Structure formats: structure tokens, C-alpha cells
Amino acid sequence: MSKKPTGPVPLPEALPLPVVDNHTHLDHVAHAEVESLIEQAVSVNVTRMVQIGCDLKAARWTVEAIDRFPELLGGVALHPTEATKHAAASQLSAAFDEIEELAKHPRIRVIGETGLDHYWVEDAEGRSAQEDSFRRHIDLAKRTGKALQIHDRDAHEDVIRVLDSEGAPEKTVFHCFSGDAAMARLAADRGWYLSFAGTVTFKNAANLREALVAVPLDRVMVETDAPYLTPMPFRGRPNASYLVPLTVRAMAESLHRDVVEVCAALNATTEAVYGPW
Numbered sequence: 001m002s003k004k005p006t007g008p009v010p011l012p013e014a015l016p017l018p019v020v021d022n023h024t025h026l027d028h029v030a031h032a033e034v035e036s037l038i039e040q041a042v043s044v045n046v047t048r049m050v051q052i053g054c055d056l057k058a059a060r061w062t063v064e065a066i067d068r069f070p071e072l073l074g075g076v077a078l079h080p081t082e083a084t085k086h087a088a089a090s091q092l093s094a095a096f097d098e099i100e101e102l103a104k105h106p107r108i109r110v111i112g113e114t115g116l117d118h119y120w121v122e123d124a125e126g127r128s129a130q131e132d133s134f135r136r137h138i139d140l141a142k143r144t145g146k147a148l149q150i151h152d153r154d155a156h157e158d159v160i161r162v163l164d165s166e167g168a169p170e171k172t173v174f175h176c177f178s179g180d181a182a183m184a185r186l187a188a189d190r191g192w193y194l195s196f197a198g199t200v201t202f203k204n205a206a207n208l209r210e211a212l213v214a215v216p217l218d219r220v221m222v223e224t225d226a227p228y229l230t231p232m233p234f235r236g237r238p239n240a241s242y243l244v245p246l247t248v249r250a251m252a253e254s255l256h257r258d259v260v261e262v263c264a265a266l267n268a269t270t271e272a273v274y275g276p277w
Contacts, residue, residue: 009230009234009237009238009243011040011043011044011242012044012242012243012245012246013044013245014043014044014045014245015044015045015046015244015245015248015259015263016045016259016260016263017045017260017263017264017267018045018046018047018048018263018267019045019046019047019222019244019245019248019263019266019267019270020046020047020048020049020050020221020222020266020267020270020271020274021041021046021048021049021050021222021223021224021226021241021244022050022173022175022195022221022222022223022270023050023052023075023113023149023175023176023195023197023223023224023225024049024050024051024052024223024224024225024226024240024241025051025052025053025054025058025225025226025227025228026038026049026051026065026072026226027051027053027057027058027061027062027065028058028226028227029226029227029238029240034065034069035069037240037241037242038069038071038072038241040240040241040242041071041240041241041242041244042071043242044242044244044245045245045263046241046242046244046245047071048071048072048073048277049071049072049073049241050072050073050074050075050109050110050223050274051065051066051072051073051074051075052074052075052076052077052110052112052113052149052175053074053075053076053077054075054076054077054078054079054082054112054113054114054151055078055079055082056078056082056095056098056099059076059077059098059099059102060102062074062075062076062102062108063076063102063105063108066105066107066108067107070277071277072107073107073108073109073110073274073277074105074107074108074109074110075108075109075110075111075112075113075147075149076099076102076103076108076110076111077099077110077111077112077113077114077137077149078092078095078096078099078114078133078137079113079114079117079151080114080115080116080117080120080121080130080133080134080151080153081117081120081121081130082095083095083114083129083130083132083133083134084121084126084129084130086129086133087126087129087132087133088126088129092129092132092133096133096136096137099137099140100140103140103144103146104144108146109146109147109274109275110146110147110148110149110173110274111137111140111141111144111146111147111148111149112137112141112147112148112149112150112151112173112175113149113150113151113175114133114134114137114138114148114149114150114151115130115134115150115151115152115155115159116130116131116134116151116152116153116155116158116159116162117130117151117153117154117155118153118154118155118158119153119154120153131158131162134159134162135162135166138162138163138166138167138168138169139166141169141171142167142169142170145170146169146171147169147171147172147173147273147274148168148169148171148172148173149173149175149195150163150172150173150174150175151175151176152174152178152179153178156178156179156183160183160186168190168192170191171193171273172190172191172192172193173192173193173194173195173221173273174187174192174193174194174195175195175223175225176195176196176197176199176223176225176229177194177195177196177197177208177211178199178208179207179211180207180210180211181207181210181211181213181214183211184211184212184214184215185214185215187215187219188214188215188216188219192219193219193220193221193269193273194211194212194215194219194220194221195220195221195222195223196208196212196220196221196222196223196247196251197222197223197224197225197229197231197247198224198225198229198230198231198232198235198239198243198246198247199229200212200231200247200250200251200254201231201232201235201246201247201250202232202235203232209254212251212254212255213254213255217255217257217262217265217269218265218268218269219269220251220265220266220269221266221269221270221273222244222247222248222251222266223244224239224240224241224243224244224247225239226238226239226240226241226243227239227240230243231243231246231247231250232246232250234246248262248263248266
């Protein structure tokens with residue numbers, strides 16, 4: 001039996017218009033590779049990226065990276081599972097205070113990713129800590145006028161409950177949207193945004209393609225969540241922003257729209273949410 005291929009995948013055909021990778025984790029790759037990965041993305045017309053740092057070390061690195069690379073804007077937060085860890089050590093408030101300080105940087109345009117993760121955290125105490133953290137991040141996004149990026153894993157109803165009870169920020173984005181068409185319509189009706197990752201290309205993800213076509217295109221963004229969630233046909237290998245074209249073309253096919261139209265819409269929506277680079 002032959003082994004599955006490993007390592008980087010080849011550059012896809014460039015997109016006809018520039019597009020933004022709405023969510024990537026460059027802090028998860030070797031720092032020596034960051035500049036090359038950005039250059040490769042730009043070469044296929046993924047000209048800008050939103051770098052997300054969702055633990056304290058990654059958030060600090062994100063602030064440094066956005067000063068170094070003009071292609072990047074940043075987001076900082078405590079990931080839900082990080083919130084659980086800090087709460088268990090009675091350090092959640094101190095950790096959140098540092099996130100709030102880092103968020104003052106003018107090129108940090110996102111509070112996120114924050115939210116709820118019921119897949120990894122099952123106990124009531126841990127989930128309570130996540131909800132506390134989520135509410136703090138919602139408040140921070142509203143006070144600073146920055147966009148909120150949500151991590152929602154197996155927690156759709158509770159995420160919506162918290163957003164409704166707190167009052168969602170004006171610019172609320174579901175990172176790596178994982179709900180169905182009904183949830184997508186609910187989110188769009190509330191003025192929220194849905195960001196689709198490489199998962200929308202998976203054969204078993206008909207629910208995501210149904211969600212995509214269920215909402216107006218001006219509520220939609222695209223992301224990698226790199227180095228995770230690599231689109232087909234390279235699922236299982238390392239993801240990177242230069243693979244966004246594979247997801248965009250799959251989205252255009254599902255929407256029965258021209259790739260140029262989809263690129264223009266994605267770019268306009270992303271700039272409306274985050275502002276100019």
C-alpha cells in the first residue's frame with residue numbers, strides 16, 4: 001500500500017482578483033517559514049491575511065508579526081480551551097487583562113477567536129469558565145469597536161444564547177462556520193458574518209455547502225484556519241493561505257457564480273469588517 005503524500009502542496013492557479021484569508025495561525029508554523037508563506041499567498045492573489053493569536057504566547061507574537069508584515073492584520077483572544085486552563089489555575093482575569101492590553105494595538109482589528117467548545121470541554125465547571133471568558137471578549141469587542149471572531153464547536157445553541165443575552169458586537173464573525181442552513185440564515189438575519197474554511201470542500205460537508213448558498217454573499221468570508229483544515233484534494237496535509245484559491249473556487253461552484261464575482265464580494269466584505277490594511 002502506498003503512503004499518503006506529505007509536506008507542502010503545490011501552488012494552485014492564482015485567483016483573478018485579490019482575496020483575504022480571514023483567519024490563519026502563522027504562529028503555529030516555524031517562524032523561519034512565515035515570510036515565505038506570505039509571499040506564496042500573495043503570488044496567488046491572496047494578498048492579505050488576518051493572523052489570529054488565541055493564547056497569550058501567540059497573541060504576543062501576533063502583535064510583533066503585524067508590525068513586521070504589512071500583509072497582516074491581527075486578532076487576539078483566549079481560545080475557549082485556554083480560558084478553561086486559566087480559570088482552573090485562577091488566572092483567567094490576569095490573562096484576559098493582558099489580552100485587553102495587546103488589543104490596543106491599532107492593527108489588531110479582531111477580538112478572537114473566542115466562544116465555546118463543547119467538543120474538548122465536557123464538564124460544567126469548564127464550560128462555565130468558557131462562557132465567562134466569552135462574555136468578557138464580547139464586551140471588549142464592543143468597547144473597542146473591533147470585530148469579534150467566534151469559535152463554535154458543538155455549541156451552536158449556547159453560542160447564540162450568549163450572543164443574544166450580551167448583545168452581539170456590530171461586526172460578529174463565525175470563524176470556520178460549522179452550522180447548518182437554518183443556523184446560517186439565523187446568523188445572517190442578525191447581521192452576522194460566516195467565514196468558510198477548507199471544510200466546505202469536503203465530500204461529507206453537504207451541510208456547509210447548503211449553509212453557504214442559504215445566505216447573501218455579502219455575509220460570507222473565506223479562511224484557511226491554517227495550518228489546519230486543508231481543502232480537497234489535499235486534506236490531511238499542511239494548510240496555508242496560498243491554498244485559499246481552492247476553497248474560493250469550490251465556493252463559486254456551489255454558488256453557481258463566477259469566480260471573479262465571488263472574489264470581489266469576499267474582498268469587499270472583508271474590508272467592510274476589518275477596514276483597510
